[in-house]
Amino acid sequence: MRYGWFIFPLLLCNLSWGQMNHPKASPFARIEQEIGLSKITVEYSRPSAKGRTLFGNQPNGAPGLVPYGRIWRVGANESTKITFSTNVIIGDNSLEKGTYALYAFPNENKWEIVFHKNLTHWGDGRKNYDPNEDVLRIALVPTEVKDFQESFLISFDDINHNETFMNWNWGTTQISIPIHFDTKAIMKLQIADKLSNxxxxxxxxxxxxxxxxxxxxxxxxxxxxxxxxxxxxxxxxxxxxxxxxxxxxxxxxxxxxxxxxxxxxxxxxxxxxxxxxxxxxxxxxxxxxxxxx
Known part of the structure; x- marks a missing residue:
């Protein structure tokens, strides 16, 4: 008991200086989706609307949460990462298998979607973002949906052996990105190999x-x-x-x-x-x- 006065301050010190693990406002999510013989993995954080103006300007003219014309990390916290297990076609553009940071430049009538090779940036990279490190950019038209999505959501729909749409939903805004894999070419090689034995x-x-x-x-x-x-x-x-x-x-x-x-x-x-x-x-x-x- 004589040492109690010494131990107690040490405990207080550890509690004071130790980093507390607390719930995140924009929780991390990881999704995997198989498409034919390929796999897509997305890692991102999910911010919530909380009554805020999401895209563009607020009614008073001040910028919303994601202003038009400025880079967005497609979520919150770290930059969103997407991994393709095989070579892929985004829209009409070929992209090699691998991991990319996902960015977007939203505008009222057109969004630019970016697949970026630099994975080290925190969030949108701010002044360190270099468009010369973009691997692919595509332009897409946003659509307005009826159902309000409170927490930002990335999902896959219209899935078959060869293709899918990656959907981004937040508020009443939706972006649908067409993704295609040449599963027939992969299967052709696999079948030839199996029949050779x-x-x-x-x-x-x-x-x-x-x-x-x-x-x-x-x-x-x-x-x-x-x-x-x-x-x-x-x-x-x-x-x-x-x-x-x-x-x-x-x-x-x-x-x-x-x-x-x-x-x-x-x-x-x-x-x-x-x-x-x-x-x-x-x-x-x-x-x-x-x-x-």
């Missing part, structure tokens, strides 16, 4: 399914799925894909037969969803077969 039944099936989903190389897809069945035996998903390919080739009677096989196999494994899918396809193809006759 003795392929398994699963390999043949996956190639056939990809071709069917993309509506390409339909005759080759038929050969591959039939090879999968020869090597791997009867499965509901092998015959399911074969039925879809046969229907794509307008061979509706054969497609119905394949779907019935798939349905019976799915029933045995308790795959109710695939039972229903096959039933729907059989009914649809029967109607098409009658029309064809």
């Amino acid at each position: 003795p392929p398994s039944a699963q390999t043949y099936y996956e190639i056939a399914r990809y071709y069917q989903e993309q509506n390409i190389h339909t005759n080759e897809a038929k050969e591959y799925v039939e090879r999968a069945i020869e090597l791997g035996g009867d499965t509901y998903y092998f015959h399911r894909v074969r039925s879809l390919i046969l229907a794509d080739l307008k061979m509706f009677d054969e497609a119905i037969t394949a779907a019935k096989i798939s349905m019976k196999l799915a029933e045995k494994e308790g795959k109710d969803e695939f039972v229903r899918l096959n039933q729907d396809n059989i009914a649809y193809w029967k109607a098409l077969s009658i029309t064809k006759q």
